[in-house]
Amino acid sequence: GQVVESGGGLVQPGGSLRLSCAASGFTFSRYAMSWYRQAPGKERELVAAISSSGGSTNYADSVKGRFTISRDNVKNTVYLQMNSLKPEDTAVYYCKAQWVLVVWGQGTLVTVSS
DSSP: OEEEEEOOEEEOTTOOEEEEEEEESSOGGGSEEEEEEEOTTSOOEEEEEEOSSSOOEEEOTTTTTTEEEEEETTTTEEEEEEOSOOGGGOEEEEEEEESSSEEEOOOEEEEEOO
16 A cells, blocks of 8 residues: 655745645555654654544644644545644655554655745
8 A cells, every 4th residue: 555645845934735645555444644744854753643533633732723634534535734834844744554554655845934
């Protein structure tokens, strides 16, 4: 199976972006999904996670109230809506699927800069 991220880009501080992660090759609805990010010179960190049904979510303290994770089990896609973006949100954002297998995407770059 694989997951492919999209939606990254350059945005000004205070702006918004929506990342998408399209899954294929596995039973998406059985997998918990999460978004991680890795900034230059820093370790990869968990940003947000969502249960297989979508009924449970959790967020890093640094993004609570600004980011929203959601999923569509018909479209086999998970989303990350990012609002009120800050320069410190600049990073490569990765999608991860986890159940029987762990599947990582290649990442999409988000740059927050004026």
